[in-house]
Amino acid sequence: xxxxxxxxxxxxxxxxxxxxxxxxxxxxxxxxxxxxxxxxxxxxxxxxxxxxxxxxxxxxxxxxxxxxxxxxxxxxxxxxxxxxxxxxxxxxxxxxxxxxxxxxxxxxxxxxxxxxxxxxxxxxxxxxxxxxxxxxxxxxxxxxxxxxxxxxxxxxxxxxx
Amino acid sequence: xxxxxxxxxxxxxxxxxxxxxxxxxxxxxxxxxxxxxxxxxxxxxxxxxxxxxxxxxxxxxxxxxxxxxxxxxxxxxxxxxxxxxxxxxxxxxxxxxxxxxxxxxxxxxxxxxxxxxxxxxxxxxxxxxxxxxxxxxxxxxxxxxxxxxxxxxxxxxxxxx
Amino acid sequence: xxxxxxxxxxxxxxxxxxxxxxxxxxxxxxxxxxxxxxxxxxxxxxxxxxxxxxxxxxxxxxxxxxxxxxxxxxxxxxxxxxxxxxxxxxxxxxxxxxxxxxxxxxxxxxxxxxxxxxxxxxxxxxxxxxxxxxxxxxxxxxxxxxxxxxxxxxxxxxxxx
Amino acid sequence: xxxxxxxxxxxxxxxxxxxxxxxxxxxxxxxxxxxxxxxxxxxxxxxxxxxxxxxxxxxxxxxxxxxxxxxxxxxxxxxxxxxxxxxxxxxxxxxxxxxxxxxxxxxxxxxxxxxxxxxxxxxxxxxxxxxxxxxxxxxxxxxxxxxxxxxxxxxxxxxxx
Amino acid sequence: xxxxxxxxxxxxxxxxxxxxxxxxxxxxxxxxxxxxxxxxxxxxxxxxxxxxxxxxxxxxxxxxxxxxxxxxxxxxxxxxxxxxxxxxxxxxxxxxxxxxxxxxxxxxxxxxxxxxxxxxxxxxxxxxxxxxxxxxxxxxxxxxxxxxxxxxxxxxxxxxx
Amino acid sequence: xxxxxxxxxxxxxxxxxxxxxxxxxxxxxxxxxxxxxxxxxxxxxxxxxxxxxxxxxxxxxxxxxxxxxxxxxxxxxxxxxxxxxxxxxxxxxxxxxxxxxxxxxxxxxxxxxxxxxxxxxxxxxxxxxxxxxxxxxxxxxxxxxxxxxxxxxxxxxxxxx
Ligand code: NI
Ligand code: NI
Ligand code: NI
Ligand code: NI
Ligand code: NI
Ligand code: NI
Ligand code: NI
Ligand code: NI
Ligand code: NI
Ligand code: NI
Ligand code: NI
Ligand code: NI
Numbered sequence: 005x006x007x008x009x010x011x012x013x014x015x016x017x018x019x020x021x022x023x024x025x026x027x028x029x030x031x032x033x034x035x036x037x038x039x040x041x042x043x044x045x046x047x048x049x050x051x052x053x054x055x056x057x058x059x060x061x062x063x064x065x066x067x068x069x070x071x072x073x074x075x076x077x078x079x080x081x082x083x084x085x086x087x088x089x090x091x092x093x094x095x096x097x098x099x100x101x102x103x104x105x106x107x108x109x110x111x112x113x114x115x116x117x118x119x120x121x122x123x124x125x126x127x128x129x130x131x132x133x134x135x136x137x138x139x140x141x142x143x144x145x146x147x148x149x150x151x152x153x154x155x156x157x158x159x160x161x162x163x164x165x
Numbered sequence: 166x167x168x169x170x171x172x173x174x175x176x177x178x179x180x181x182x183x184x185x186x187x188x189x190x191x192x193x194x195x196x197x198x199x200x201x202x203x204x205x206x207x208x209x210x211x212x213x214x215x216x217x218x219x220x221x222x223x224x225x226x227x228x229x230x231x232x233x234x235x236x237x238x239x240x241x242x243x244x245x246x247x248x249x250x251x252x253x254x255x256x257x258x259x260x261x262x263x264x265x266x267x268x269x270x271x272x273x274x275x276x277x278x279x280x281x282x283x284x285x286x287x288x289x290x291x292x293x294x295x296x297x298x299x300x301x302x303x304x305x306x307x308x309x310x311x312x313x314x315x316x317x318x319x320x321x322x323x324x325x326x
Numbered sequence: 327x328x329x330x331x332x333x334x335x336x337x338x339x340x341x342x343x344x345x346x347x348x349x350x351x352x353x354x355x356x357x358x359x360x361x362x363x364x365x366x367x368x369x370x371x372x373x374x375x376x377x378x379x380x381x382x383x384x385x386x387x388x389x390x391x392x393x394x395x396x397x398x399x400x401x402x403x404x405x406x407x408x409x410x411x412x413x414x415x416x417x418x419x420x421x422x423x424x425x426x427x428x429x430x431x432x433x434x435x436x437x438x439x440x441x442x443x444x445x446x447x448x449x450x451x452x453x454x455x456x457x458x459x460x461x462x463x464x465x466x467x468x469x470x471x472x473x474x475x476x477x478x479x480x481x482x483x484x485x486x487x
Numbered sequence: 488x489x490x491x492x493x494x495x496x497x498x499x500x501x502x503x504x505x506x507x508x509x510x511x512x513x514x515x516x517x518x519x520x521x522x523x524x525x526x527x528x529x530x531x532x533x534x535x536x537x538x539x540x541x542x543x544x545x546x547x548x549x550x551x552x553x554x555x556x557x558x559x560x561x562x563x564x565x566x567x568x569x570x571x572x573x574x575x576x577x578x579x580x581x582x583x584x585x586x587x588x589x590x591x592x593x594x595x596x597x598x599x600x601x602x603x604x605x606x607x608x609x610x611x612x613x614x615x616x617x618x619x620x621x622x623x624x625x626x627x628x629x630x631x632x633x634x635x636x637x638x639x640x641x642x643x644x645x646x647x648x
Numbered sequence: 649x650x651x652x653x654x655x656x657x658x659x660x661x662x663x664x665x666x667x668x669x670x671x672x673x674x675x676x677x678x679x680x681x682x683x684x685x686x687x688x689x690x691x692x693x694x695x696x697x698x699x700x701x702x703x704x705x706x707x708x709x710x711x712x713x714x715x716x717x718x719x720x721x722x723x724x725x726x727x728x729x730x731x732x733x734x735x736x737x738x739x740x741x742x743x744x745x746x747x748x749x750x751x752x753x754x755x756x757x758x759x760x761x762x763x764x765x766x767x768x769x770x771x772x773x774x775x776x777x778x779x780x781x782x783x784x785x786x787x788x789x790x791x792x793x794x795x796x797x798x799x800x801x802x803x804x805x806x807x808x809x
Numbered sequence: 810x811x812x813x814x815x816x817x818x819x820x821x822x823x824x825x826x827x828x829x830x831x832x833x834x835x836x837x838x839x840x841x842x843x844x845x846x847x848x849x850x851x852x853x854x855x856x857x858x859x860x861x862x863x864x865x866x867x868x869x870x871x872x873x874x875x876x877x878x879x880x881x882x883x884x885x886x887x888x889x890x891x892x893x894x895x896x897x898x899x900x901x902x903x904x905x906x907x908x909x910x911x912x913x914x915x916x917x918x919x920x921x922x923x924x925x926x927x928x929x930x931x932x933x934x935x936x937x938x939x940x941x942x943x944x945x946x947x948x949x950x951x952x953x954x955x956x957x958x959x960x961x962x963x964x965x966x967x968x969x970x
Contacts, residue, residue, distance in 0.1 A: 019735055025211060027518075028289075029468065031510030035543035036457055036467040042701055050669060050706070051544050051699040053375075053536030054227075055212040055860050057203055058292075060518035061534050061546050062211070066698075068735075078259050082282045084466045086289075088263065091180055091229075091256040095735040098722050102732065124726045128672075131702075135358055144406045145358040146351065154959055186694060188836030189772075190629065191891075196832075196865035197618050197628040212866050214536075214858030215710075216377050216695040218686055219775075221840035222856050223694070224866050239742050243765045245627045247772075247835075250743040252663055252712075296519055305567045306519040307512065315476055341574055347855060349679075350933075353671030357704035364540055372508060372545070373538040373705050375697030376871075377856040379847060380936075382679035383695050384855070385705050388537075390574075400903050404926045408933075410907065413824055413873075413900040417574040420561050424571065446565045450511075453541075502896055525862060533830060533867070534860040538699050549859075551896075578896040581883050585893065607887045611833075614863075637798055673951065680940055680950040697858075728949045779841050788889045789841040790834065 015099040019047065020071045022078065024087040025054060027062035034063055037084040041067055044080050100126065109155040111137050111148070116156060127156045176260040180208065181232045183242065185251040186215060188223035195224055198245040202228055205241045261287065270316040272298050272309070277317060288317045337421040341369065342393045344400065346409040347376060349384035356385055359406040363389055366402045422448065431477035433459050433470070438478060449478045498582040502530065503554045505564060507573040508537060510545035517546055520567040524550055527563045583609065592638040594620050594631070599639060610639045659743040663691065664715045666725065668734040669698060671706035678707055681728040685711055688724050744770065753799035755781050755792070760800060771800045820904040824852065825876045827883065829892040830859060832867035839868055842889040846872055849885050905931065914960035916942050916953070921961060932961045 026034065038049045048068040056062045065085065069077045071094050081090060100119035107116055114133055119126045129152045131145075138148045187195065199210045209229040217223045226246065230238045232255050242251060261280035268277055275294055280287045290313040292306075299309045348356065360371045370390040378384045387407065391399045393416050403412060422441035429438055436455055441448045451474040453467075460470045509517065521532045535547040548568065552560045554577050564573060583602035590599055597616055602609045612635040614628075621631045670678065678695060685693045696708040709729065713721045715738050725734060744763035751760055758777055763770045773796040775789075782792045831839065843854045857869040870890065874882045876899050886895055905924035912921055919938055924931045934957045936950075943953045 021735070025209070027514030028292075030513055031539065031543035031545040032453055032541075033467045035510075035541045036460065038542050038701065040461070048669070049701060050708075052213060052696060052708070053544065053699075053858075055214075055864070055866055056514065057199065057210060057864065058515075058518045059521050059860070059862065059864055060514035061536065061860055062514040063544050064211075064213070079283055079285070082261060082285045083464075086287070086468060088280045088287065089258060089260040091182070091258045093254070093256045093737070095737045097733060097735045099733040100726060119732045121726045122723055124723070126730070126732065128730075131354055131672075138358065139362070145355045146408060150958060150962070153955060154962060157955070157959060186692070188840075189775075191835055192832030192861065192865040192867040193614055193863075194628045196863045197621065199864050201622070213696060214375075214866065216381070216383055216697075217836065218381065218682065218693060219837075219840045220377070220379065220381055220843050221836035222377055222858065222868050223836040225694075225696070240766055240768070243744060243768045244625075247629060247770070249746065249763045249770065250741060252665070252739040252741045254737070254739045292515055299519065300523070303566075306516045307569060311475055311479070314472060315479055318472070318476060343574070347853070349675030350936075352674055353700065353704035353706040354702075357671075357702045360540065360703050370508070371540060372547075374535060374547070374857060375538075375705065377858075378675065379843065379854060380676075380679045381682050382675035383697065383707050384675040386855075386857070401927055401929070404905060404929045408931070410924045410931065411902060411904040413826070413902045415576070415898070415900045417576045419572060419574045421572040422565060441571045443565045444562055446562070448569070448571065450569075453511075504896070521862065531830070532862060533869075535857060535869070536697075536860075538703070538705055540703065542699070542701065542703055544699055576898070578898045580894060580896045582894040583887060602893045604887045605884055607884070609891070609893065611891075614833075633797055633801070636794055637801060640794070640798060676936055677950045680943065684944070727947075730951060775837055782841065783845070786888075789838045790891060 015097075015101055017097050017099065018071055018094050019097045020069050020074050020092055020094045022067040022069060022074065022081065022090055022092040023064055024081065024085070024090040025056060025062055025064050026085060026087060027056050027060040029063075029086040033086070034065065037065070037081075040084050041077070041080060044077070045069075045073065046077060100124070107155060107159040109152050111151070114152060114155075127160060129153075129156070176258075176262055178258050178260065179232055179255050180258045181230050181235050181253055181255045183228040183230060183235065183238060183251055183253040184225055185242065185246070185248040186217060186223055186225050187246060187248060188217050188221040190224075190247040194247070195226065198226070198242075201245050202238070202241060205238070206230075206234065207238060261285070268316060268320040270313050272312070275313060275316075288321060290314075290317070337419075337423055339419050339421065340393055340416050341419045342391050342396050342414055342416045344389040344391060344396065344403065344412055344414040345386055346403065346407070346412040347378060347384055347386050348407060348409060349378050349382040351385075351408040355408070356387065359387070362406050363399070363402060366399070367391075367395065368399060422446070429477060429481040431474050433473070436474060436477075449482060451475075451478070498580075498584055500580050500582065501554055501577050502580045503552050503557050503575055503577045505550040505552060505557065505560060505573055505575040506547055507564065507568070507570040508539060508545055508547050509568060509570060510539050510543040512546075512569040516569070517548070520548070520564075523567050524560070524563060527560070528552075528556065529560060583607070590638055590642040592635050594634070597635060597638075610643060612636075612639070659741075659745055661741050661743065662715055662738050663741045664713050664718050664736055664738045666711040666713060666718065666721060666734055666736040667708055668725065668729070668731040669700060669706055669708050670729060670731060671700050671704040673707075673730040677730070678709065681709070681725075684728050685721070685724060688721070689713075689717065690721060744768070751799055751803040753796050755795070758796060758799075760796075771804060773797075773800070820902075820906055822902050822904065823876055823899050824902045825874050825879050825897055825899045827872040827874060827879065827886060827895055827897040828869055829886065829890070829895040830861060830867055830869050831890060831892060832861050832865040834868075834891040838891070839870065842870070845889050846882070846885060849882070850874075850878065851882060905929070912960060912964040914957050916956070919957060919960075932965060934958075934961070 041049045046067045050066050052064040054062050054064050100121040102119040106113050134148045138145045202210045207228045211227050213225040215223050215225050261282040263280040267274050295309045299306045363371045368389045372388050374386040376384050376386050422443040424441040426437050428435050456470045460467045524532045529550045531551040533549050537545050537547050539545045583604040585602040587598050589596050617631045621628045682693045690711045692712040694710050698706050698708050700706045744765040746763040750757050778792045782789045846854045851872045853873040855871050859867050859869050861867045905926040907924040911918050939953045943950045
């Protein structure tokens with residue numbers, strides 16, 4: 005299952021970014037809306053602190069969606085937030101080609117994401133797996149990542165030889 | 166004057182976003198520029214804290230204008246700020262259709278903005294009206310909104326019945 | 327069960343604020359650490375974006391604890407984060423006196439927090455209750471709060487009469 | 488009226504910093520509260536964007552007051568914000584000794600603030616004066632400051648000779 | 649060498665903005681990546697604090713490049729950061745036309761940047777020159793700018809007469 | 810040279826935090842001041858984006874110094890910034906006890922910082938060493954850290970056996 009034996013292509017596609025500035029919704033409401041927008045299928049949701057007129061601190065809500073989701077997500081966004089308007093644009097995207105492999109680690113077999121773009125290869129464990137291990141064993145996320153990273157380097161060094 | 170008896174259409178239009186990064190203007194100067202850009206007709210102006218090279222904290226100044234305002238507002242922005250360049254793009258926008266109605270509240274008659282997008286309806290008092298009431302009566306803005314919100318719910322519940 | 331029939335005292339106590347600047351831990355690691363510190367008994371945990379030397383974006387991690395928790399939480403903080411030092415201080419605190427009452431709402435009986443400091447009274451539903459209702463019924467948090475707020479105003483207006 | 492003929496002492500005093508984290512008040516409400524707290528006599532008010540639990544963006548509200556104002560400003564803060572608790576501490580302060588002089592400028596006579604701490608002297612025009620001039624003449628704040636700064640350097644160079 | 653005797657044209661061109669959200673790279677790593685991206689030829693690089701899902705503080709990395717640099721800089725960005733995807737768009741840009749002149753100042757001859765857009769003219773010294781002077785003489789950057797600004801105003805006033 | 814054979818004590822000491830809000834200094838000036846304050850002996854310097862009255866974005870400058878440096882650093886801060894006042898306080902500090910060891914790595918011998926607080930041990934390479942290696946070899950900082958981390962784990966595992 006060596007990486008070199010697989011067809012790896014760089015992916016070019018498009019993503020739509022929906023944004024709106026919110027100065028009339030609370031942090032509680034925005035935290036809730038973020039979770040509901042993700043549950044409704046948004047690719048990603050993030051918040052940027054901004055400063056608006058009349059001395060108002062505010063948040064720019066950014067929602068990344070596939071271009072075909074725009075109408076449905078706009079409806080959702082108007083429902084979950086206090087926004088009365090939103091702006092959107094479709095952006096080009098470059099994504100590292102990715103696949104998964106399972107390797108042996110000190111914590112048992114673990115799924116590893118292998119991402120490639122030209123000569124760049126990144127091999128990383130999944131956050132949710134590592135967070136669960138860290139939580140169960142009372143470790144920091146960093147300690148778990150370090151141990152898994154060592155297993156990754158040993159596994160793939162051997163394969164490449 | 167029930168909402169249901171009115172033609173409500175979702176508006177799709179365009180808005181131009183002008184942006185520039187400023188690491189050589191003071192906060193005093195930026196606060197002044199924000200007010201002058203709004204006075205010059207910008208639809209909205211907001212600031213985002215960013216971090217630039219050479220350990221410089223900076224602000225990204227964002228100005229939303231109608232596409233036809235770009236040249237005039239660029240001139241204004243170069244005049245009011247220390248920017249030597251700016252970037253801009255025209256974005257799609259979805260806006261909730263809106264109209265105003267006046268209802269009776271504990272503070273006297275008050276103008277209410279009614280915004281609609283598909284099945285989503287939002288009825289909100291105007292900030293400036295409520296801020297004036299709060300200021301005169303020594304109340305928080307939240308206390309005024311709560312009272313007006315109650316009047317809104319009573320008025321429109323009755324209309325819908 | 328009127329508020330006026332209860333003894334309400336303003337509380338003055340102390341709280342210890344532990345802080346450290348982190349430029350060598352990822353956002354993933356910080357999000358995980360925040361959750362673990364809360365689970366370990368911190369009163370509150372929050373993050374402030376800061377800018378450090380060598381062009382490094384960083385986060386100031388702030389942990390509010392009772393003064394007697396300092397040693398245990400410092401140990402926990404060193405374990406869960408990449409910090410090699412922390413600073414702390416004990417602050418005075420004023421807290422609104424609070425108690426809970428259950429009232430009838432359109433969503434069934436709901437626990438209401440009543441907070442008082444001198445002449446200021448705040449009556450608010452609990453976030454977790456409202457978030458659960460909003461999530462189950464597909465509403466925004468704001469819509470639920472508005473409905474509950476109306477029930478709050480009716481319940482307590484009647485009591486006061 | 489040379490600076491050297493005046494008694495200039497570095498001032499050491501104390502200031503109390505009141506802070507609270509707000510994740511349940513809107514930007515509109517916070518902008519209003521900031522203005523009312525300043526109007527109520529706070530020495531200064533500022534907001535810091537922070538990130539709290541449950542994915543909530545929030546603001547830390549900071550109010551600088553004289554130590555004797557703490558009780559009155561705490562009452563005011565509880566009234567104007569959604570805070571149910573606040574923390575405070577008294578800090579040492581060093582302030583540059585300051586006095587004012589009026590000098591001739593291209594815009595007519597203008598009041599100049601002269602601040603001194605040991606060997607450091609700063610001579611600056613007042614923001615409100617310059618903002619008014621800039622606004623009336625359609626200039627940037629920076630353009631006005633540059634012109635006034637030149638008048639300041641000429642006036643005080645001559646005096647020192 | 650008066651400005652008025654020179655051909656000054658407003659420049660309209662295009663710039664490509666590459667962006668990615670990073671919640672799994674440390675501040676140390678991001679500060680290093682910023683420097684390397686600038687060294688690799690990016691027009692500008694800046695960071696914006698954002699808040700992502702799962703309580704993660706993060707940074708949006710923004711890289712401004714010429715449209716022809718996109719492929720090379722994407723490769724570089726994937727190599728220097730932990731990003732597994734990036735989005736990009738080409739924006740319109742307006743730049744003030746600029747040229748340099750050397751004038752006499754209290755610190756010796758200094759290169760001045762003269763930028764023009766329509767009726768707006770800005771004459772500013774270069775940061776690196778002034779930072780070097782400030783550093784050598786133990787002055788603040790502001791003190792050096794003030795002195796140079798006075799030389800600028802005298803030089804160009806005389807020329808215009 | 811095993812860690813267990815060394816006396817490791819948790820250090821408790823004090824540090825003074827000097828802070829001032831700056832809305833009248835540019836990002837250029839603040840980046841320069843940060844570097845000069847570090848050069849003048851400050852333990853650490855960092856900036857926090859804040860929002861002040863009159864729609865002004867600003868920065869809170871924080872300088873950590875030893876308690877005996879306060880007077881000298883206050884003088885320096887007044888000289889390098891536009892501040893006309895500053896506030897300061899002495900905080901308690903807990904620091905992980907630390908010493909250095911040199912180990913063999915794929916990049917040659919490298920100095921490793923070993924920090925300990927109770928049962929918590931952290932072994933990390935120095936940023937400057939790794940940044941230099943990354944820069945020379947065209948690697949990301951993360952790639953260098955991963956390789957050194959592996960050398961750290963092998964070296965100390967062997968010692969502990
Ligand atoms: Ni394999
Ligand atoms: Ni594979
Ligand atoms: Ni009606
Ligand atoms: Ni209507
Ligand atoms: Ni009751
Ligand atoms: Ni009660
Ligand atoms: Ni005089
Ligand atoms: Ni004088
Ligand atoms: Ni000339
Ligand atoms: Ni010229
Ligand atoms: Ni050893
Ligand atoms: Ni040792």
